[in-house]
Amino acid sequence: MPTSLRDLPADLSADVCIIGSGPAGATLARELAGHRLDILLLESGGLEYDPAAETLNEIESVGAPRILDQTIIRNRGLGGTARIWTGRCTPLDDIDHETRPWVCHSGWPIGPETLKPFLARARPYLGLAAPVREDADDLWAYTGLPAPPTRPDPALFLPCFWQFSRGRHPAEPVRIRDALLADSGHKLRIVTDATVTRLIPNREARAIAGVEAATPESRRHRIRARLVVLAAGGIENARLLLASRDVCAAGLGNARGLVGRFLMDHVRGGIAVFRPRDAGRLAPHFATRLVRGPEGTHLFSQGWRLSPALQAREGLLNGAFWLSELVSPQDPWSALKRLASGLSTGLADAARIAAHPVLLARGLWSSLGGSGAVPRRLAGLELNAMIEQVPDPESRVTLAERCDRHGVPLPRLDWRIDPAEPRTLRIAAERIRPVLSALGLPVPALADWVRAGDALPPDFADVSHHIGTTRMAADPARGVVDLDGQVHGVEGLYVAGSSVFPTGGHANPTLTIVALAIRLADHLAASASRGRREALSIAELG
Numbered sequence: 001m002p003t004s005l006r007d008l009p010a011d012l013s014a015d016v017c018i019i020g021s022g023p024a025g026a027t028l029a030r031e032l033a034g035h036r037l038d039i040l041l042l043e044s045g046g047l048e049y050d051p052a053a054e055t056l057n058e059i060e061s062v063g064a065p066r067i068l069d070q071t072i073i074r075n076r077g078l079g080g081t082a083r084i085w086t087g088r089c090t091p092l093d094d095i096d097h098e099t100r101p102w103v104c105h106s107g108w109p110i111g112p113e114t115l116k117p118f119l120a121r122a123r124p125y126l127g128l129a130a131p132v133r134e135d136a137d138d139l140w141a142y143t144g145l146p147a148p149p150t151r152p153d154p155a156l157f158l159p160c161f162w163q164f165s166r167g168r169h170p171a172e173p174v175r176i177r178d179a180l181l182a183d184s185g186h187k188l189r190i191v192t193d194a195t196v197t198r199l200i201p202n203r204e205a206r207a208i209a210g211v212e213a214a215t216p217e218s219r220r221h222r223i224r225a226r227l228v229v230l231a232a233g234g235i236e237n238a239r240l241l242l243a244s245r246d247v248c249a250a251g252l253g254n255a256r257g258l259v260g261r262f263l264m265d266h267v268r269g270g271i272a273v274f275r276p277r278d279a280g281r282l283a284p285h286f287a288t289r290l291v292r293g294p295e296g297t298h299l300f301s302q303g304w305r306l307s308p309a310l311q312a313r314e315g316l317l318n319g320a321f322w323l324s325e326l327v328s329p330q331d332p333w334s335a336l337k338r339l340a341s342g343l344s345t346g347l348a349d350a351a352r353i354a355a356h357p358v359l360l361a362r363g364l365w366s367s368l369g370g371s372g373a374v375p376r377r378l379a380g381l382e383l384n385a386m387i388e389q390v391p392d393p394e395s396r397v398t399l400a401e402r403c404d405r406h407g408v409p410l411p412r413l414d415w416r417i418d419p420a421e422p423r424t425l426r427i428a429a430e431r432i433r434p435v436l437s438a439l440g441l442p443v444p445a446l447a448d449w450v451r452a453g454d455a456l457p458p459d460f461a462d463v464s465h466h467i468g469t470t471r472m473a474a475d476p477a478r479g480v481v482d483l484d485g486q487v488h489g490v491e492g493l494y495v496a497g498s499s500v501f502p503t504g505g506h507a508n509p510t511l512t513i514v515a516l517a518i519r520l521a522d523h524l525a526a527s528a529s530r531g532r533r534e535a536l537s538i539a540e541l542g
């Protein structure tokens with residue numbers, strides 16, 4: 001079981017100190033636990049939801065509108081934000097690793113082949129079955145289901161799919177917290193109520209020496225460690241580096257002023273709408289379904305992505321498309337829910353329920369049957385898009401004047417939307433219509449904002465994918481961490497999580513986060529066994 005920092009002495013030590021217990025930190029800790037290293041995992045929150053811990057996630061937002069209630073965007077607690085994640089997984093596309101002349105600052109310093117073995121090793125951590133590549137043919141090969149009878153023109157769109165993380169049931173994602181607890185023990189000590197307030201380098205700031213952590217009552221502890229890994233999420237990783245200013249006024253690892261820059265998320269929202277009755281004809285290309293395969297039943301969702309050829313030809317960002325249901329205001333299940341929760345308008349909702357006995361009976365039947373898919377009365381089927389953002393050095397996290405209760409400055413987010421982003425969405429929406437038509441499929445109506453050529457509507461806010469703020473680059477002039485995830489110029493200090501991604505692709509980030517955490521674990525285990533660094537004494541902790 002985890003120990004609260006309150007119950008531990010003021011001075012602690014470990015071989016590896018990991019900050020944060022989300023998918024990045026938890027995977028790293030569990031991988032390293034098999035390597036005879038003494039690991040201390042520090043988690044700011046506790047075992048259960050704690051509103052006081054959540055207040056430490058407060059942000060200031062001075063750029064494009066963001067969701068300010070951080071409790072729906074990030075979680076402080078064991079398991080991190082994966083306590084509330086949806087579990088949608090897909091890897092980056094090959095093109096995401098490339099330097100694309102039409103996307104400034106694009107290109108990963110590691111290629112898809114480097115990530116491939118780690119994606120395979122990530123599967124058990126996320127409860128995924130074998131097909132985790134982006135190629136839809138993998139899905140048909142795995143399931144034995146017939147591929148759709150037609151395909152979009154590959155010069156324009158390519159079929160793709162997402163697999164949902166499976167926990168106890170196909171519709172419930174893996175809960176990272178429980179797996180982490182099961183693996184904790186003598187060599188993997190989990191410490192809750194431990195908010196790291198400062199990273200402590202040696203006197204020349206060329207190597208890490210340890211960290212300072214605060215209990216919820218702000219009592220300070222020092223943890224000495226040869227290796228420290230920041231796995232606190234894409235905003236907090238940058239915030240902690242910037243706030244560690246004892247030795248370097250600009251923050252640790254920030255000699256080139258790059259920490260916090262290139263803040264990205266995904267731009268996601270509806271670009272067109274089909275009629276509800278189009279669902280059947282679209283299903284071979286855009287279904288979400290439970291699939292029984294050799295590794296059990298898993299939930300998959302099919303869609304299309306922009307072909308690399310179209311991206312290059314039109315100067316577009318990478319993006320993918322899938323269908324979601326637009327529930328009608330007349331939906332009887334929504335009415336039932338309102339009545340049950342006392343929020344109902346009474347007679348009107350009762351009439352909605354009475355008008356749809358067959359739909360209700362079918363919903364009840366599938367709920368009892370465990371499929372979880374309740375048929376709803378629909379107003380339409382929305383064609384959703386998720387695209388990457390342009391890596392922009394002016395889109396960034398800096399420190400605000402205001403501090404949290406431990407005296408650490410809040411992160412100030414100046415999040416930017418590049419004109420290439422609405423342009424990509426608009427062109428994609430326009431190009432997809434003739435492709436659907438050529439296949440004899442229904443053609444959707446463009447969303448009002450797409451047709452009018454307007455800016456992104458307000459519901460295209462951030463989607464909790466915090467990318468790029470400590471980006472990876474071989475050259476310290478271009479990124480914060482090197483190819484191993486070590487902060488340039490600060491030996492022993494590493495970063496895990498989507499903050500190291502140089503670009504985000506259209507993929508939800510967690511599968512790549514977990515794959516990179518496993519890769520980092522291999523690196524740390526190898527370097528620890530080589531005994532590259534001597535432990536520093538408490539006296540040297542500045």
Ligand SMILES: Cc1cc2nc3c(=O)[nH]c(=O)nc-3n(C[C@H](O)[C@H](O)[C@H](O)COP(=O)(O)OP(=O)(O)OC[C@H]3O[C@@H](n4cnc5c(N)ncnc54)[C@H](O)[C@@H]3O)c2cc1C
Nearest residue numbers: 020022023024044076080081086087088196232497508510
């Ligand atoms: C509603 C929702 C749905 C999502 N759905 C998906 C999805 O379908 N697919 C997908 O890929 N992603 C999804 N995500 C995003 C996903 O949750 C994140 O990509 C993932 O959790 C990031 O992992 P992480 O370990 O880097 O950070 P986090 O999970 O945020 O974990 C960071 C941890 O660090 C701790 N911490 C922070 N600061 C400190 C500090 N100073 N000291 C000590 N500890 C600290 C935090 O308490 C937290 O436990 C979703 C997110 C949300 C909110």
